[in-house]
Amino acid sequence: MLDRVIAGEVPRKHHIALRGAGGELRYEECFTRDGFEGPYTILYHLRRPHTHEPAQVAHGWQLAPAEPGRALAKRHYVTPKIARRGGAPVDARVGLAFNRDVTVGVAFPDAADPCYVANADGDELFYVHEGGGVVRSVLGDLRFAQGDYVFLPATLPYRIIPDGAQYWLWFELTGGVHLPRQWRNEVGQLRMDAPYSHRDFKRTEHQGPIDEGLRELVVKRGGRWHGFRYQDSPLDVVGWDGTVYPWAFPILAFQPRVGLVHLPPTWHGTFAARGALICSFVPRPLDFHPDAIPCPYPHSSPGCDEILFYCSGNFTSRRGVGPGSVSHHPAGIPHGPHPGAYERSIGATRTDELAVMMDTEAPLQVTEAAVSVEDPGYHTSFI
Numbered sequence: 001m002l003d004r005v006i007a008g009e010v011p012r013k014h015h016i017a018l019r020g021a022g023g024e025l026r027y028e029e030c031f032t033r034d035g036f037e038g039p040y041t042i043l044y045h046l047r048r049p050h051t052h053e054p055a056q057v058a059h060g061w062q063l064a065p066a067e068p069g070r071a072l073a074k075r076h077y078v079t080p081k082i083a084r085r086g087g088a089p090v091d092a093r094v095g096l097a098f099n100r101d102v103t104v105g106v107a108f109p110d111a112a113d114p115c116y117v118a119n120a121d122g123d124e125l126f127y128v129h130e131g132g133g134v135v136r137s138v139l140g141d142l143r144f145a146q147g148d149y150v151f152l153p154a155t156l157p158y159r160i161i162p163d164g165a166q167y168w169l170w171f172e173l174t175g176g177v178h179l180p181r182q183w184r185n186e187v188g189q190l191r192m193d194a195p196y197s198h199r200d201f202k203r204t205e206h207q208g209p210i211d212e213g214l215r216e217l218v219v220k221r222g223g224r225w226h227g228f229r230y231q232d233s234p235l236d237v238v239g240w241d242g243t244v245y246p247w248a249f250p251i252l253a254f255q256p257r258v259g260l261v262h263l264p265p266t267w268h269g270t271f272a273a274r275g276a277l278i279c280s281f282v283p284r285p286l287d288f289h290p291d292a293i294p295c296p297y298p299h300s301s302p303g304c305d306e307i308l309f310y311c312s313g314n315f316t317s318r319r320g321v322g323p324g325s326v327s328h329h330p331a332g333i334p335h336g337p338h339p340g341a342y343e344r345s346i347g348a349t350r351t352d353e354l355a356v357m358m359d360t361e362a363p364l365q366v367t368e369a370a371v372s373v374e375d376p377g378y379h380t381s382f383i
């Protein structure tokens with residue numbers, strides 16, 4: 001959650017009457033997280049927001065089961081090889097790996113969502129590898145572009161309107177996602193020494209009630225999709241006030257740290273979630289000790305599975321990976337640079353790598369979609 005935003009018409013105090021020009025009473029909706037103790041936004045609707053009736057709505061992505069019997073190994077999944085079936089974002093998600101806290105996948109949508117979508121199983125976070133468009137929600141429109149992370153809070157009804165073909169990395173985070181606490185000061189403001197500031201985030205623009213003529217809603221809960229039909233347009237919000245809303249963050253706005261010697265991934269921590277940390281590796285100067293080894297050191301991290309999505313640039317530690325590659329380095333065995341990369345990196349002064357990384361506490365299981373585009377020689381390529 002970010003800073004508090006007020007948009008449109010709101011009354012001067014919580015939970016008191018707000019009326020239109022003709023005396024019509026507006027209807028408050030308290031959109032809360034963590035029960036009633038966490039961040040919240042209060043919306044004011046033209047109509048009662050809870051009148052949708054059950055309906056058959058045939059939309060929603062499905063997560064394939066875990067592939068059984070996988071050997072412990074370093075893995076590389078070549079996601080550009082996944083068949084691009086297009087369609088609406090709500091139908092286009094392809095899950096690659098998951099555990100109790102997070103699902104990660106790719107999506108190649110090329111059409112607008114034909115209904116409103118709410119994910120009650122967790123927050124969603126996209127990384128827009130290619131594409132751009134608009135997230136339209138009850139809070140307004142959020143425009144996003146290539147290179148943006150896009151955050152969608154759990155259960156907020158939205159639809160995505162892409163500008164043509166897209167290529168996204170996406171996460172569903174069942175425990176929610178937030179900015180790491182170490183980047184906040186005691187009043188919740190982003191610290192001056194944080195790797196981003198409030199100004200770096202794109203927020204929704206609210207323009208008052210609209211009617212797109214759409215009445216259907218699908219809600220994902222417990223891995224199943226549930227259909228509803230609204231009586232009127234759900235985009236009937238005249239104003240809202242709070243800290244829970246969709247936002248976008250351009251990855252290149254992340255301010256990287258550079259040290260005398262190599263800094264661990266925690267310094268690249270961008271978003272935190274229950275059981276996961278998402279990091280951004282962006283172009284930057286490299287370590288400046290005369291004997292520094294800028295290439296990441298081989299490491300064993302018994303508490304983490306690591307997923308790395310390669311966006312662009314030359315990744316100093318790896319060969320055979322390219323844009324759209326996903327490496328999966330599981331807990332239990334060490335991983336590190338490819339042969340020769342460690343030695344060659346000495347004296348390097350700059351990297352142009354761009355990548356998104358996620359460390360997870362619980363082991364990740366993978367789906368058939370990942371296995372179908374696996375690079376079979378990856379594990380032995382380190383020998």
Ligand SMILES: [Fe+2]
Pocket residue numbers: 299306329335
């Ligand atoms: Fe690693």
